[in-house]
Every structure is written in C-alpha cells, then in structure tokens.
Amino acid sequence: xAATPTRSDALxxxxxxxxxxxNLVAVDAVDFDVxxxxxxxxxxxxGAGKTSTMRMIGCVSxxxxxxxxxxxxxxxxxxxxxxxxxxxxxxxxxxxxxxxVAENLYTYARYFDISGPLARKRTAELxxxxxxxxxxxxxxxxxxxxxxxxxxxxxxxxxxPELLLLDEPTTGLDPQARHMVxxxxxxxKQRGVTIVLTTHxxxxxxxxxxxxxxxDKAKIVASGSPRELIERYAxxxxxxxxxxxxxAPALDGKLEGLADRVEVLPxxxxxxxxxxxxxxxxxxxxxxxxxxxxxxxxxLEDVFLHxxxxxxxE
Amino acid sequence: MIAVLGMRRRLQQPAAHRAAxxxxxxxxxxxxxxxxxxxxxxxxxxxxxxIGFGVGSLVxxxxxxxxxxxxxxxxxxxxxxATSAMNGAITETAFNFFHKLxxxxxYDAVLSxxxxxxxxxxxxITWALFRGTAYALAFIVIMAALGLVASPWxxxxxxxxxxxxxxxxxxxxxxxxxxxxxxxxxxxxxxxxPLFLFSGTFYPISLYPGWLQLIVQVTPLxxxxxxxxxxxxxxxxxxxxxxxxxxxxxxLAGLVLATARLERLxxx
Amino acid sequence: xxxxxxxxxxxxxLYRRVWKGSVxxxxxxxxxxxxxxxxxxxxxxxxxxxxxxxxxxYVAFIAPGLLAATAMTTASSETTFPIMSRVYWMRTYxxxxxxxxxxxxxxxxEVLWLTFRLALVSLIFFLVMAAFQxxxxxxxxxxxxxxxxxxxxxxxxxxxxxxxxRTDTPFALLFRFVVTPLFILGGTFxxxxxxxxxxxxxxxxxxxxxxxxxxxxxxxxxAASMATLGHVVVLAAYAAVGIAAAMVTFRQELAR
Numbered sequence: 027x028a029a030t031p032t033r034s035d036a037l038x039x040x041x042x043x044x045x046x047x048x049n050l051v052a053v054d055a056v057d058f059d060v061x062x063x064x065x066x067x068x069x070x071x072x073g074a075g076k077t078s079t080m081r082m083i084g085c086v087s088x089x090x091x092x093x094x095x096x097x098x099x100x101x102x103x104x105x106x107x108x109x110x111x112x113x114x115x116x117x118x119x120x121x122x123x124x125x126x127v128a129e130n131l132y133t134y135a136r137y138f139d140i141s142g143p144l145a146r147k148r149t150a151e152l153x154x155x156x157x158x159x160x161x162x163x164x165x166x167x168x169x170x171x172x173x174x175x176x177x178x179x180x181x182x183x184x185x186x187p188e189l190l191l192l193d194e195p196t197t198g199l200d201p202q203a204r205h206m207v208x209x210x211x212x213x214x215k216q217r218g219v220t221i222v223l224t225t226h227x228x229x230x231x232x233x234x235x236x237x238x239x240x241x242d243k244a245k246i247v248a249s250g251s252p253r254e255l256i257e258r259y260a261x262x263x264x265x266x267x268x269x270x271x272x273x274a275p276a277l278d279g280k281l282e283g284l285a286d287r288v289e290v291l292p293x294x295x296x297x298x299x300x301x302x303x304x305x306x307x308x309x310x311x312x313x314x315x316x317x318x319x320x321x322x323x324x325x326l327e328d329v330f331l332h333x334x335x336x337x338x339x340e
Numbered sequence: 341m342i343a344v345l346g347m348r349r350r351l352q353q354p355a356a357h358r359a360a361x362x363x364x365x366x367x368x369x370x371x372x373x374x375x376x377x378x379x380x381x382x383x384x385x386x387x388x389x390x391i392g393f394g395v396g397s398l399v400x401x402x403x404x405x406x407x408x409x410x411x412x413x414x415x416x417x418x419x420x421x422a423t424s425a426m427n428g429a430i431t432e433t434a435f436n437f438f439h440k441l442x443x444x445x446x447y448d449a450v451l452s453x454x455x456x457x458x459x460x461x462x463x464x465i466t467w468a469l470f471r472g473t474a475y476a477l478a479f480i481v482i483m484a485a486l487g488l489v490a491s492p493w494x495x496x497x498x499x500x501x502x503x504x505x506x507x508x509x510x511x512x513x514x515x516x517x518x519x520x521x522x523x524x525x526x527x528x529x530x531x532x533x534p535l536f537l538f539s540g541t542f543y544p545i546s547l548y549p550g551w552l553q554l555i556v557q558v559t560p561l562x563x564x565x566x567x568x569x570x571x572x573x574x575x576x577x578x579x580x581x582x583x584x585x586x587x588x589x590x591x592l593a594g595l596v597l598a599t600a601r602l603e604r605l606x607x608x
Numbered sequence: 609x610x611x612x613x614x615x616x617x618x619x620x621x622l623y624r625r626v627w628k629g630s631v632x633x634x635x636x637x638x639x640x641x642x643x644x645x646x647x648x649x650x651x652x653x654x655x656x657x658x659x660x661x662x663x664x665x666y667v668a669f670i671a672p673g674l675l676a677a678t679a680m681t682t683a684s685s686e687t688t689f690p691i692m693s694r695v696y697w698m699r700t701y702x703x704x705x706x707x708x709x710x711x712x713x714x715x716x717x718e719v720l721w722l723t724f725r726l727a728l729v730s731l732i733f734f735l736v737m738a739a740f741q742x743x744x745x746x747x748x749x750x751x752x753x754x755x756x757x758x759x760x761x762x763x764x765x766x767x768x769x770x771x772x773x774r775t776d777t778p779f780a781l782l783f784r785f786v787v788t789p790l791f792i793l794g795g796t797f798x799x800x801x802x803x804x805x806x807x808x809x810x811x812x813x814x815x816x817x818x819x820x821x822x823x824x825x826x827x828x829x830x831a832a833s834m835a836t837l838g839h840v841v842v843l844a845a846y847a848a849v850g851i852a853a854a855m856v857t858f859r860q861e862l863a864r
Contacts, residue, residue: 047608088607106358106454106455109453110453110454121449122449124446125365133361133365134453136364136365137362137450139357139358139361181449375781380784382784386789387792389792390793390797390798391792391797394797394803395649395653395797397802398658398666400655400657402652412652530636533640537643538648542649543648547648547651
C-alpha cells in the first residue's frame, strides 16, 4: 500500500498505531486519517482489531505504540478534554440499568458538566430524535434491543459531540431497528457530525460510509470509498452458481476463460465478470447445468473475499 | 500519592467537580429508594436499645480508660455508632460498588466521558461517606436524646465518625476490586462479623489476655470505637492521636489501592 | 411423598458443592457470638448488680436464645431469595413441573430441605453450646428439634410470601424490619420481660419468642410445665399455617 501523506488537520490521525494485550497483537501498526464531516468505517470480521482501535480513539484504552491524535490532541495527555467532545456508542450497551430512561440521559449530560436546565432540555429533544419520548420514565431493562441501542445513541449525543464513535451499531438488531438506526445516523451526517463506525455488515458499510478501511487480523488490508474498493478489488457483477452436491467436482477445467476471477466456495461458485448475463449464457453453452444461477452486483463482501480469501461473516 | 502514581503512568488526576457528578448520580437513585437507606440505620439502633439498655440493666456500670465509671449504655453506644459508620460505608462500597462494577457495568460508560478512574473512586467513596455520615449524625442525635452523651467533647464525634466512614469506604472499594463473585463476599462477612464482635464493642478489651489485646489494636474498627468512646465519655488523651493517625493512614492506603486496581480493571 | 423426596434429592445434590463452606460458617458463627457476647459480655454481667440471669450464667442464658435465633436467620435466608429465584428467575420449578412432579411435591420437598438445613445448623450449634458448657440437663438435646420447629414456624410463612415476590427489595426490608429486631429484642440477649409491655406483647406474637423460651427451658431443665405445651402449640400452628399458605401461593404462581 502506498504511504498515506500526513494530514495534520485531520480529525483523527493515526500512524503505526499499535495495541498489545500481553503477547497478543490486537492492532498492528495501522495508518488512517478521518476528516471532519465524513462518515468513516472500519470493516472487518470479528477479532480484526476494530473494537481495540475504537477504544484507543475513544481514549479509554492506552495506546501501545505509534501515533494517535484525536481532535489534534494526544489521548495520553489530554484524555478528558478529548472525551468531552466525543460521543461513544459501544458494542455492548452500557446503559445505567438502575436509572430510568430519561435519567440515563440527564445523568450522562451531567458527567459532561452540562447545566441542569440545559441537560433537561437536551434530554427531551434527544428522546424525540430517537423516538423514545413516550418511554422517558420507564425502566431500561424491559426495553427491546433496538430501543436500548437508540437510547445509547441518544446518550452519545447529549453533549453535542463533534465526533461520534459507534462500535457495531446495528449488530443484534432486527431489520426494522437497523433501518431506523441508519436513518438517524444519516440525519446526523447531514448536520455535519463526523461519524466513525465499525461493522462486519457490508450493507451497513456501503450505505453509511464515505470512506472505509478494511481490517483483517489486526492490519488494514485496503482503504478507500466503497465504490473505489469494489472497482479495485471486484468486478462490476457476480454470477452465483449453485450446483447439486455431486456435480461440483465436474467443474474442473470447465470454467476456464469465462471471467476475471472464479471463487469456489463450499456452497456455491462465484464468477466475477463485467457482464453476468453473458457469463450465464456461456455456462449453459459449455454444458454445465447448475441448480440455480443468480446475477448480482459486487459488494464489499466480495472485496473482502478477494483480499483475504475469507468471508466477512464466517 | 495520587500525584506520584500520576507521574509514573500518566494517570488522570481526580477532580472534585467531576467526582461530584457521580455522587449526584447515586443521589438520584436513592431519592427513590430512601427506604433502603433508612433501614440501614435500624440495626445499630436496635442493638443500642436491646443490648445497651436491655442487657445494660444486667450489667450495671463499666469502667473505661481513665478510671471513670459509666452506665453500660453509655459505654456501648459510641461503639455501635462506629459500627454503624462502618456498616454504612462497607455496604455502599464493598457490595453496591461491586454490583455496579461487575454486573451493571456502569463505569464502562462513565469512562467515555471526561471522568477518569480516580474520579470514579473518589466519587463512590464520597457517596459512601455521605451515607455513613447521615447514619452517624442520626445516631449522635439519638444518643444525646437518650442521655448517653457524657462530655462536650462529643461534638467531635461527628467528624470522627466521618473519618471512620471514609476509612471503611476506601477499604471497601479496594476490596470490591479484588472480589470475583458473590461467593467471595462470604469472606468479607467472615472478617466483618469478628471485627464487630471483638473490637471492644460490647466490653473493654482489657478483658483479653495481653497478646489478644495487641492483635485487636491492629484492627481498624477498634480504633474507631476507641476514638468515639473517648470523645463521648470525655476520656481525652494522647492515644486519640494514634487512633486518628491510624485511620488516616489506612484511608489513604485504601484510596491508592482502589484507584490502582480500578485502573487495571477498567482501562485495558 | 415420593415426589417430595425427589425435590429434596435435587437440593442435596446442589448442596454437595457448597456444604463445606456452609458447615464452616454454621460452626464459626456460634463460636464467635458465644465467645464475645456470651463470655466477654457475660463477665461484665457477673460483675454487675444481679451476677446471673435468673440463676444461670449469662452465656448459658443467651446460648439457647442464639440457637433459636440462628434457626430463624437460617430459615430466612433459605426461604427468601432462593425461593423467588426458583419461581421467577431461574424457573427451576417450571422445569420440575414439566415432569410428573406436582406443586404439592414442590412445597413438601422445600419443607423437607428446610428441615434438613435446620437440623444441620441446629445440631452443630448444639455441639458448640455443649463445648461452652451451657447445657445442663439431658432433656436439653430436645432443643435441637425445637429449634428446627422454630425455624419452620418462621420459614414456611416466609416461603409462602416469597413465592409471590419479583425483586429482592422486600427481602431486604424483611431482614431489616422483622428479622433483625426479633433477633435483638426477642429474648435472646436479655429477658423478654425487660421490654416495654406493648413491645413485649408484640414479640410474643412471633414464633421466635416462643422458640427462644422453649429452647431455654429445655437447656436449663425447666421444661416440665404447661408453658412448654403452649409454646409447642404456637410453633406448630405457625408451621402448619405456613405450609398451607405455601401450597396456595405456589399453586397461584406456578399453575399456568
């Protein structure tokens, strides 16, 4: 990968950023920059090092090596000042279960030294923003997963942060809840909030992120906008073939010259090409009889598969 | 001490206004659960009435340091006040704090704000102190009402009780950082109950053989009991400085230990 | 009865993992209380105006009281949180009821288990009492079953109530406002007639006061009287009502 030029005006600046847990290297000398106002993503499977990176940016995990500057400051020196301008939505929702819904927001605002009346005002506004206004006096425990996540997002916004960090924001949510979260994040982006998120969902990365880096096994293996990545590492279209179980070995040699790349997976064969329909016709001409064919556009999943040989979700 | 730690590991210094936010949070919760707070006060009060007066009628009077004779209730009341301060602090720190740390995982979220680990330790200890002080204040008022206060020095009993509360709050918080599960707390009780029973609470430690007296004098509750009893009975002497010094040193040690342990647990 | 034994067997199996710590505490606790309050405070009493309490040493006076009181506290801890937990949190009973067991067996099994725990605790306590030389008559050994009955008299009504609880706040209040006052004022540490009349009257309504009086009568050799019979009747009545109530509340909470 070409060396990224130094951009000291970036909101987050990392060079050679490293994190050890004992002998385990969780983050291995990664470089990235995040600009103000963009939506930036860390895409990768579980265990890639995304959460560790986020915790370092969030100034709750000490940096083991390399350089990290958040909002122009060094987390080791100015931790409290940085955190005062961040909003964090962690992977496990860490809501205060002893307090009620609105109390969670109010108390959190007070941790940021926001005055009582202002805290109350923002609490009401944010509860509306995440559509939990009618649950203000409820206990936290009985809320659904999606509601708890929305509450966590509201809480992260109580201090009107310049930078919002979200670790796997829609993991574990049903589709409807996911879309509501995406919608809220989109509106925030429109308001100019810088968003950094981690995810192992390709659709989330494609939908929300302006730019992203792909992480695998503690390293960054690719970076760019979703479209750039797809253009660089995958063709425009993919032809998916499913064969009957005993028909699979008969493929050897028959797929040559059909396309730019062929991936043989346990349950299907992926043929990367610019024109999926033409490839499908060619398959037929060669006498192959798949049980089903599907022509679809390439996704970040395909990018990841190309770079690492594995899938995002094992 | 915290400054030394700070230089060594660039630990974030505690700040009063930040720690106060955590106290505010605890107060918000207890505004609704005030009955639990009140009930924590009942036990020592009952011991005062039951043992102080009930058994007191069987005992008559007791000779304390300085050769003075006091009614048994006057003898036992300040010891129960010290125990009350200890219980209030330990309940809040060892048990509640542990619950918040391990099960509610409250502090993960708090650390994403400007608050740091030292603020958390200081804030929770301060809250425990409030609670212990409330108990101590109520206790001294009741003691005065029942005619169990024998000296004007008793005015210092309230700040003294606060010191005792602070000591046990620091020790309790440090303990909570070592405890792994609820079964470990049985060990905490195994320590607390003998402390309560044997620290000169119900009878003077002069009843013990010499070697046992020395052992008891190393334990924390004894110094709290001795301090308060001396103040409310007016038996003033240089040993009071020893009591105060002992409690101060133990509190600081607990505070430092708690902060260091919390940092290891929460900032990984 | 067969079903009840199965429930008991379940508890015994679980107990095998923790019995050592439990027995240790059951042993250490009476030793601590008898040594400090019994002997230590007792030496102050013997120097006091009366020298003894109704003719017996202070430690011999409080020992039987502590026996009954320990039965009460053991019963409280066994029948509050664990019962609620099995009904509501871990749904152990739901799992048991999916087998041929019926609610009747559950309640009977819990009573058997409580009896077992009380027997163990009381026996150990009695042995410690004997070691402290506070046992003065052969009939004193009947203090063990009496303590067990006293524990049942307190525990079974609590069990019935616990099945209906959903949080542990009511239990904390029970301990603070019922168990602790009884422990201190129920005649354990000083003769119950030293209480103000009204308070004494209320105390006699509770099982503990009867349990204490009865165990003390047995260990000091004063048990041959009508009062003894009266105490037994009260305790048995509490236990019977408690078991009946438990049958009702268990059925209400579990038969869905």
